[in-house]
Amino acid sequence: xxxxxDFISLLASKLGRSTPQSAPEPAAFDVPSFQVSSQExxxxxxxxWQALGGKGAIVKSPDEAIQCLQEWFGDLSFAQTTNQGTxxxxxxxxxxxxxxxxxxxxxxxxxxxxxxxxxxxxQLAAQAELGVTGADWGVAxxxxxxxxxxxxxxxxxxxxxxxxxTVMETSKIRNTIAEILSEVSALENPPAALEFITGPSRxxxxxxxxxxxxxxxxxxxxxxxxxxxxxxxxxSD
Amino acid sequence: xxxxxxxxxxxxxxxxTNDFLRKATRRxxxxxxxxxxxxxxxxxxxxxxxxxxxxxxxxVIANLDYYLKQLITQVEKNGGHVHLAQTPSEAVDIVSKIxxxxxxxxxxxxxxxxxxxxxxxxxxxxxGISVVxxxxxxxxxQVAGEVPSHIIVPAMHxxxxxxxxxxxxxxxxxxxxxxxxxxKFVRQQMRQKFLQGxxxxxxxxxxxxxxxxxxxxxxEGNGRMVSTLPRVQxxxxxxxxxxxxxxELSVLLNLLGRSATGQRLSSYTTILTPxxxxxxxxxxxxxxxxxxxxNRSEILGDPTxxxxxxxxxxxxxxxxxxxxxxxxxxxxxxxxxGPIGSVITPLLENDWEKWGHLPYFxxxxxxxxxxxxxxxxxxxxxxxxxxxxxMTGHTPQIEKRIFQAYRYMFTHEKTLRQALRLGARFQxxxxxxxxxxxxxxxxxxxxxxxxxxxxxxxxxxxxWAEAKHKGTIPTPNSKE
Ligand code: SF4
Numbered sequence: 001x002x003x004x005x006d007f008i009s010l011l012a013s014k015l016g017r018s019t020p021q022s023a024p025e026p027a028a029f030d031v032p033s034f035q036v037s038s039q040e041x042x043x044x045x046x047x048x049w050q051a052l053g054g055k056g057a058i059v060k061s062p063d064e065a066i067q068c069l070q071e072w073f074g075d076l077s078f079a080q081t082t083n084q085g086t087x088x089x090x091x092x093x094x095x096x097x098x099x100x101x102x103x104x105x106x107x108x109x110x111x112x113x114x115x116x117x118x119x120x121x122x123q124l125a126a127q128a129e130l131g132v133t134g135a136d137w138g139v140a141x142x143x144x145x146x147x148x149x150x151x152x153x154x155x156x157x158x159x160x161x162x163x164x165x166t167v168m169e170t171s172k173i174r175n176t177i178a179e180i181l182s183e184v185s186a187l188e189n190p191p192a193a194l195e196f197i198t199g200p201s202r203x204x205x206x207x208x209x210x211x212x213x214x215x216x217x218x219x220x221x222x223x224x225x226x227x228x229x230x231x232x233x234x235x236s237d
Numbered sequence: 238x239x240x241x242x243x244x245x246x247x248x249x250x251x252x253x254t255n256d257f258l259r260k261a262t263r264r265x266x267x268x269x270x271x272x273x274x275x276x277x278x279x280x281x282x283x284x285x286x287x288x289x290x291x292x293x294x295x296x297v298i299a300n301l302d303y304y305l306k307q308l309i310t311q312v313e314k315n316g317g318h319v320h321l322a323q324t325p326s327e328a329v330d331i332v333s334k335i336x337x338x339x340x341x342x343x344x345x346x347x348x349x350x351x352x353x354x355x356x357x358x359x360x361x362x363x364x365g366i367s368v369v370x371x372x373x374x375x376x377x378x379q380v381a382g383e384v385p386s387h388i389i390v391p392a393m394h395x396x397x398x399x400x401x402x403x404x405x406x407x408x409x410x411x412x413x414x415x416x417x418x419x420x421k422f423v424r425q426q427m428r429q430k431f432l433q434g435x436x437x438x439x440x441x442x443x444x445x446x447x448x449x450x451x452x453x454x455x456x457e458g459n460g461r462m463v464s465t466l467p468r469v470q471x472x473x474x475x476x477x478x479x480x481x482x483x484x485e486l487s488v489l490l491n492l493l494g495r496s497a498t499g500q501r502l503s504s505y506t507t508i509l510t511p512x513x514x515x516x517x518x519x520x521x522x523x524x525x526x527x528x529x530x531x532n533r534s535e536i537l538g539d540p541t542x543x544x545x546x547x548x549x550x551x552x553x554x555x556x557x558x559x560x561x562x563x564x565x566x567x568x569x570x571x572x573x574x575g576p577i578g579s580v581i582t583p584l585l586e587n588d589w590e591k592w593g594h595l596p597y598f599x600x601x602x603x604x605x606x607x608x609x610x611x612x613x614x615x616x617x618x619x620x621x622x623x624x625x626x627x628m629t630g631h632t633p634q635i636e637k638r639i640f641q642a643y644r645y646m647f648t649h650e651k652t653l654r655q656a657l658r659l660g661a662r663f664q665x666x667x668x669x670x671x672x673x674x675x676x677x678x679x680x681x682x683x684x685x686x687x688x689x690x691x692x693x694x695x696x697x698x699x700x701w702a703e704a705k706h707k708g709t710i711p712t713p714n715s716k717e
Contacts, residue, residue, distance in 0.1 A: 004309055007321045007530070011302035014538030019302045026481060027296035029289035031488055032281045048501070112518040121518060122432050122466055142501035155465045155519035159458060177490060177502065181483035190448050190483075192513045192520050193465070196506040201458040203420065204498075205374035205390060207397050208265045211420040214373050215427060216458025216505065 034141050035175050038228065041140040042170045048143025049222055052199030053212065056222040058170065065100040065223060072165075072221055076129055078106035088114070088125050088161060089132035091152035096225050097132065097167040108132065111154035122156055131161035131217070137180045138173035138222075144198040145222060146180055148191035155193055164197075164217040169227040242633070245570065245594050252564035258394045262386075262565040265393045266556040272499020273553060273608075280495065290492045291612040293485045294547035297477070301537060301546075304446040304479045305528070311449030316512050317524040325355035328529050332357060332438070332471060333364055335525055339469055341366055341435040347453070347460040348372040349440030350388065350550060351473040351529055353572045354585070357438075369430045371459035373423055377403060386566030388575065389497050389552040394565055427459075437463035437521065441474035442549070443489060444526075447482040450510040451526070454493060454503045461505050470511055470521035476528050477537075477546040489549060492610040496551035532585050541621055545580045547611045554605035554615055560598045569595060576605035576615045583622060589631040596622035635679050653698075660692040 012019045036044060042058065049056045055072060059065045078086055089108040092098075101108055109128070115121050125131060133153065137146040145166045149155050158164045174180055177196065184190055201216030212218055252258060277283040297304055309319045322328035328351075336344065344366055346352065358368045358379075370379040374391035378384060381403045385391030392400070401414035404422055412422060439460055443452045451472050453460040464470055480486045486508075494500045513520030536542050555561045555575030566574035571582040571592065579595035586592050596619045599605075605615040626632070646653045667676045672688035675681065683689065695703075704710045 002321045002323050002327070002530075004306070004319075004321065007323075008302050008306050010530075010534050011305065011537060014534050015299070015302060019306065020300065023307075024296070024300045024303060027292050027485065029292045029488065031286055031289045031491075034281075118466075118468070118519070119432070126428065126432060139502070144502055144506075149513075149517055149520065151514065151516040151518060153518070155461070155517075159461050159465060176487070178484075178487040181487045185483045190450055190508065190510045192510055192517055194508040194510075195461065196502060196508075198500075198502045198504050198506070200504070201456070202504055203373045203457045205372070205377070205392055206395075206400055206416050206419055207261070208268050208390065208393075209397075209416045211416040214420045214424055214457045214459075215371070215431075215462060 033176075033178075036140065038173075041173050041175060042224065042226075042228075044140040045138050045143055045173045046222075046224065048140070049199070050143075052143055054143070054199050054220040054222060056224065058224045058226050059096070060226045062096055062099050062103070065096050065225070066103055068223060069100055069104060069106075073106075073130060073163075078129075079104065086128055087130045087132060088128040088154075088157055090134060090154065090157060092134075093132060094134055094167050094169065094225060097134075097223070101132075111157050112152055121154065122160065125154065125156040125160035128161040130163045130165060131157040131159075132165045132167065133158050135166045135168040135172065137183075138168060139175075139177050139180065139196070139198075140173055141176050142198055144177070144196050147195050147197070148184075149193040149195075150191060155195070158195070158197060159216055162213070162217060163219045163221070165221040165223065166197075167223045167225065169225045171227050241591050241594070248568045248570055249564055252568040257396060258565050259563060261394055261396070263562050265387070265390055266562050269389070269498060269552070270556040273496055273556070274499075276495035276499040276501060279501075280491070286488070286492060287610055287612055289488050290549070290610050291547065293480065293488060294549070294611045295544075297479050297481065297485075298537070298543060298546050301477060301479070304481055305476060307446040308444055308449060308479060309528075311446065312524075312526050313449075315449045315510060315524075317449065317526055320525060320527045321530070322527060323530045325529070325531055328355045328473070328527055328531075329357055329360045331525075331527055332473075333360055335469070335471060336361060336364065336366055336436060339435060341469075343430065343434050344368045344436045344438055345430060345434035345463050345467065346370050346375075346438040347440065347455060347463040348375055348391075349438065349473050350572065351440060351475055352438065353385065354475075354531065355473075355529065357473075369427075369434070371427060371431070371457075371463060372455070373420070373457060376423060376427075380404065380407065384567070384572070386574065387552065387555060388550055388573070389555075394567065431462045431466055434463070434467045436469045436471060437467040438471045438473065439463050441472050441478055442493065443480045443486055444474055444478055445482060445486055445508070446479055448510055450508050452486065452490070453507045453509065454490070454505070455507075456498070456500075456504040458505050461507055464507065464509055464511070464521065465519050468521060469523045469525070471525045471527060473527050473529065476530055476533050493549055493551050496549075496553040496608075496610040532587050535587070536581070536584050539584075542580070542584055542618060544613050545577065545584070545618060547613055548577050548581070548609075549611055550577075551610060553608040553610060557604040557608045559600050559602060559604070564598075569598060571595065576619070577613070580613075580615060580618045580622065583626070589626050589629050593626045593629075593631045596620075596626065639679070650698075654696070657692060657696045657698075661694050661696075664692055 135145040200220045203214045320331045370376045377392040387393045397414040401412045441451045442454045494502045511524035583592040599619045603616045
């Protein structure tokens with residue numbers, strides 16, 4: 001292994017100068033921006049998400065959320081199962097989702113608290129039927145959900161189960177990844193993992209034939225909670 | 238004569254006589270190319286995006302020492318370990334030492350071209366470690382004992398029947414060759430391996446200097462598995478794979494997804510700042526970043542070829558190249574194929590004898606240059622590499638002789654006239670429909686696949702002299 005100073009000074013000599021002591025003037029560039037109204041943004045997000053094969057819905061009340069979950073997962077009969085761990089989730093989900101799962105009596109296994117050893121947690125997630133997470137942002141332009149890791153949120157929850165459900169407020173949807181990355185830049189430190197998830201796991205490695213679910217989730221769902229300020233006025237007219 | 242010449246010719250012949258390969262390569266590259274056009278169109282003013290990509294990458298290359306130093310400092314501050322490798326064998330030693338120190342039995346790998354470049358798997362396997370390629374395409378090739386033929390779709394040259402046959406011994410029963418069956422089989426195979434991996438090895442699409450983050454782009458989710466489940470993560474990167482901050486990253490992610498597969502964003506784009514925080518439920522406790530030079534510093538020191546370091550490995554130049562589309566990746570014989578492979582391989586490997594043929598795998602049509610999202614003038618570099626090869630004295634004897642003869646003829650008028658007369662007279666055994674269709678070597682190399690116009694019975698020189706004699710040569714300002 002080469003030491004850092006030698007490595008860097010070799011490059012400086014190849015560039016024909018010494019290494020600058022302070023940061024270079026950042027590159028100046030200009031790219032077209034993509035911006036739409038907040039209502040259109042939610043619509044665009046959902047359209048793009050569905051175009052990639054994801055299922056999604058916008059709900060305005062806990063009742064609608066319950067209805068939606070029943071429609072999507074009712075057949076899996078989570079309420080009857082005695083096996084705790086069929087649904088694995090983050091420690092805390094948006095309030096809508098928490099109350100919906102309680103009302104439905106579908107027990108959630110909280111990933112981070114489920115077992116002390118990482119191997120056991122991985123097994124739990126691998127055997128679950130459904131992983132449930134929140135999200136920090138959505139990207140309208142690409143139909144992407146974005147999650148950042150922290151101790152209450154297992155990264156495997158959105159990865160190992162065959163189905164992944166994200167519950168997110170519509171106010172979290174942004175136009176582009178550029179907006180999100182600039183919000184992340186403002187944090188003191190980025191999270192250990194910032195995951196951009198755009199649709200189900202896919203591959204075209206065999207004869208360019210699109211195929212879903214080779215490693216990650218096969219089915220992906222997003223439940224959007226409408227928390228826009230004009231919801232009240234909209235629904236009253 | 239170069240000992241590599243027959244090997245290269247054989248590789249190309251194999252490719253040209255393999256109809257499936259050629260069809261598959263064309264079909265795949267067509268698909269990727271068209272998806273890209275759509276995705277680029279939709280962004281509006283693609284040229285502006287390309288210009289931004291070019292500006293960012295040029296800026297990084299011009300300040301590579303500064304950003305690399307910042308990256309190293311930042312990764313170490315985050316609690317990661319950085320290893321710098323001047324050569325492929327140093328990089329391999331670093332990885333195998335980490336593996337030994339942890340007593341690793343199974344290593345799970347997501348796609349990394351650098352690992353191909355340093356031929357990592359062979360060495361780890363010799364140490365008794367089982368290395369599992371987890372990208373579906375790479376896994377097919379690993380089981381088949383082959384190497385990738387495309388940078389984005391590594392097993393592009395395989396048919397579904399071949400894939401089924403490759404997996405049958407593992408399955409222990411016949412497999413149907415439809416895609417869902419094969420995909421499901423691999424999902425099951427891979428699950429246990431993911432959960433048992435002691436170490437995860439990943440590639441790196443972009444490292445972010447300001448934060449010490451690495452970005453990985455995959456569609457299958459294997460990159461996430463490899464960086465989420467094992468206790469130890471090793472990431473391999475070429476030293477030029479850097480962006481200054483998140484601001485530039487978002488531009489390049491846009492360019493990469495769209496140029497590579499025509500996706501707005503690949504299914505899983507993961508920005509990791511490892512190791513995990515101590516109380517996080519998932520993620521590696523230990524993180525090693527291996528940064529490889531392997532003559533990249535030489536390329537950096539060469540103002541002509543420095544630009545090739547801007548590459549973001551999207552594969553767009555492969556998909557438009559008329560040569561790649563005919564012969565596929567294996568005919569190149571190099572880890573990096575396609576136009577960019579033809580540019581960087583002779584430079585990275587610093588071996589003109591073995592790799593000097595690659596700059597000739599081009600029609601110089603310039604389609605690659607036009608496709609490149611960071612505006613590398615690929616065809617221009619290919620011409621300059623040909624010149625570089627000639628200067629290093631690696632031109633084949635026969636080519637040297639031909640050019641010597643050419644120079645002699647065109648500076649000795651009498652001999653040229655004589656030769657043309659003789660040619661016109663004795664060419665008849667080789668002529669069909671006014672074209673030369675066969676001939677003795679070395680002419681036969683040409684006539685194997687193409688024809689030549691026959692030597693005219695009256696040469697231009699002859700006609701010119703005749704006209705001069707008759708006084709019928711038109712002058713530029715004559716009215717007729
Ligand atoms: S040279 Fe340009 S087009 Fe080719 S792989 Fe690199 S970035 Fe893509």
